[in-house]
Amino acid sequence: xxxxxxxxxxxxxxxxxxxxxxxxxxxxxxxxxxxxxxxxxxxxxxxxxxxxxxxxxxxxxxxxxxxxxxxxxxxxxxxxxxxxxxxxxxxxxxxxxxxxxxxxxxxxxxxxxxxxxxxxxxxxxxxxxxxxxxxxxxxxxxxxxxxxxxxxxxxxxxxxxxxxxxxxxxxxxxxxxxxxxxxxxxxxxxxxxxxxxxxxxxxxxxxxxxxxxxxxxxxxxxxxxxxxxxxxxxxxxxxxxxxxxxxxxxxxxxxxxxxxxxxxxxxxxxxxxxxxxxxxxxxxxxxxxxxxxxxxxxxxxxxxxxxxxxxxxxxxxxxxxxxxxxxxxxxxxxxxxxxxxxxxxxxxxxxxxxxxxxxxxxxxxxxxxxxxxxxxxxxxxxxxxxxxxxxxxxxxxxxxxxxxxxxxxxxxxxxxxxxxxxxxxxxxxxxx
Amino acid sequence: xxxxxxxxxxxxxxxxxxxxxxxxxxxxxxxxxxxxxxxxxxxxxxxxxxxxxxxxxxxxxxxxxxxxxxxxxxxxxxxxxxxxxxxxxxxxxxxxxxxxxxxxxxxxxxxxxxxxxxxxxxxxxxxxxxxxxxxxxxxxx
Numbered sequence: 001x002x003x004x005x006x007x008x009x010x011x012x013x014x015x016x017x018x019x020x021x022x023x024x025x026x027x028x029x030x031x032x033x034x035x036x037x038x039x040x041x042x043x044x045x046x047x048x049x050x051x052x053x054x055x056x057x058x059x060x061x062x063x064x065x066x067x068x069x070x071x072x073x074x075x076x077x078x079x080x081x082x083x084x085x086x087x088x089x090x091x092x093x094x095x096x097x098x099x100x101x102x103x104x105x106x107x108x109x110x111x112x113x114x115x116x117x118x119x120x121x122x123x124x125x126x127x128x129x130x131x132x133x134x135x136x137x138x139x140x141x142x143x144x145x146x147x148x149x150x151x152x153x154x155x156x157x158x159x160x161x162x163x164x165x166x167x168x169x170x171x172x173x174x175x176x177x178x179x180x181x182x183x184x185x186x187x188x189x190x191x192x193x194x195x196x197x198x199x200x201x202x203x204x205x206x207x208x209x210x211x212x213x214x215x216x217x218x219x220x221x222x223x224x225x226x227x228x229x230x231x232x233x234x235x236x237x238x239x240x241x242x243x244x245x246x247x248x249x250x251x252x253x254x255x256x257x258x259x260x261x262x263x264x265x266x267x268x269x270x271x272x273x274x275x276x277x278x279x280x281x282x283x284x285x286x287x288x289x290x291x292x293x294x295x296x297x298x299x300x301x302x303x304x305x306x307x308x309x310x311x312x313x314x315x316x317x318x319x320x321x322x323x324x325x326x327x328x329x330x331x332x333x334x335x336x337x338x339x340x341x342x343x344x345x346x347x348x349x350x351x352x353x354x355x356x357x358x359x360x361x362x363x364x365x366x367x368x369x370x371x372x373x374x375x376x377x378x379x380x381x382x383x384x385x386x387x388x389x390x391x392x393x394x395x396x397x398x399x400x401x402x403x404x405x406x407x408x409x410x411x412x413x414x415x416x417x418x419x420x421x422x423x424x425x426x427x428x429x430x431x432x
Numbered sequence: 433x434x435x436x437x438x439x440x441x442x443x444x445x446x447x448x449x450x451x452x453x454x455x456x457x458x459x460x461x462x463x464x465x466x467x468x469x470x471x472x473x474x475x476x477x478x479x480x481x482x483x484x485x486x487x488x489x490x491x492x493x494x495x496x497x498x499x500x501x502x503x504x505x506x507x508x509x510x511x512x513x514x515x516x517x518x519x520x521x522x523x524x525x526x527x528x529x530x531x532x533x534x535x536x537x538x539x540x541x542x543x544x545x546x547x548x549x550x551x552x553x554x555x556x557x558x559x560x561x562x563x564x565x566x567x568x569x570x571x572x573x
Binding site: 382384388410411415 | 439441442443469473474476478495496497530531
């Protein structure tokens with residue numbers, strides 16, 4: 001089923017007309033209400049009245065995370081505070097949080113795009129959805145919540161944590177849908193096994209997972225653990241939260257709700273717009289947002305776009321699963337390396353855990369990458385021959401995937417520091 | 433005749449082996465035999481101890497990765513040709529040894545042997561009337 005076929009299946013010309021109309025209106029709102037954008041337009045010699053088409057988007061200035069920080073907390077709001085009904089904030093790893101405001105209309109728009117997303121994954125009013133994303137300033141919990149109510153599903157707003165209660169609600173309330181981060185889904189799956197809960201007592205059919213990058217191997221693992229079909233939902237609070245793009249049953253990329261969030265792919269160095277199928281940085285313009293629209297916001301996420309009709313019937317542009325962030329990308333001996341690629345190699349091997357660390361050094365003007373991998377506590381051999389075999393297999397698989405060699409070091413289980421939030425996976429000693 | 437050997441994966445970090453033996457000392461675990469196999473980055477400590485289950489528990493609690501591996505302990509006279517005789521028997525039976533460690537003193541020589549099929553090693557050596565240690569010879573009461 002398609003929630004809003006008028007928008008989701010519009011032909012390219014209809015979509016561009018709609019985008020052009022909304023873009024023109026957004027630029028006008030920015031010029032009138034936000035000193036930051038007014039100054040930016042003046043500096044770059046842009047006459048806002050001249051912007052009439054989405055084709056002109058590439059002439060317009062970018063907005064970066066640093067701009068958000070400089071205008072903390074409410075400097076980029078286009079409406080007076082009386083019109084703002086909610087504020088979300090994401091805790092930055094360093095410094096000030098990123099603040100986002102919503103008007104009543106923005107909240108309704110958010111519910112609409114999440115309703116489209118859930119419908120895309122086959123979720124309907126007969127479903128019971130356990131929302132194990134955090135409720136609070138983080139956009140995950142409340143974002144999913146309103147969209148799930150909009151499709152008429154029964155919502156269990158359990159938020160994150162308290163695994164025992166999660167499992168009790170899941171079985172007692174017969175949840176059919178689980179929404180959370182992929183890593184928490186994997187944890188819940190392992191806990192079900194550990195607690196000895198009978199598969200017959202778990203009614204889950206579908207998972208809606210996002211808020212952190214995950215590999216195809218991780219998807220397979222979660223689907224097996226929970227006996228479900230797992231869908232990727234993509235979003236970031238700066239744009240709106242979850243519901244910026246979503247996978248359909250074809251699972252051939254995420255459909256971007258481009259009638260609201262216009263995506264572009266740019267070369268992060270030259271800032272030129274790149275064509276379909278070329279890897280680059282994802283940029284969004286949130287044309288319909290009222291409280292805090294953003295012009296060409298640089299997400300730092302790296303992916304590719306694909307236009308053209310999907311087998312599901314939607315014409316919305318698709319984005320590939322994000323390979324990682326520009327911040328995470330390493331250039332080693334001229335080769336682009338993402339930690340997610342290393343993770344996908346390790347996930348395929350039973351003898352290691354997905355806990356790893358990359359240490360990059362420069363020795364005699366040559367970059368070296370050391371991969372420290374924890375051996376699996378449950379599954380290791382005390383024979384050097386077998387351990388060396390594992391090391392050689394990792395080495396071989398990394399080399400065939402990345403095209404460069406690495407130094408593989410096996411380390412003790414639990415020796416790599418765990419963190420609650422983002423794992424510290426990269427130690428780059430070249431720039432010290 | 434199966435002996436449970438404790439295998440420990442150790443990163444090449446200073447003081448790690450000392451820490452391991454400290455924990456065994458504090459828990460009154462006697463070490464009968466010990467060997468360290470090392471690579472450039474890590475080592476495998478293999479030991480035959482008096483209380484393997486207890487040792488495994490306390491070491492795991494302290495964050496060590498422990499495996500229990502079946503091995504055979506052969507008791508032989510401390511004189512030339514003793515080990516040759518045993519290895520010849522195993523070779524004749526086409527049994528591959530994964531690893532072994534041995535020591536002799538005061539007329540007694542002991543060898544700890546690990547092979548893929550330890551039960552077969554026991555059977556073959558017993559047929560040749562070789563003396564194997566049993567758990568009660570080693571395990572602390």
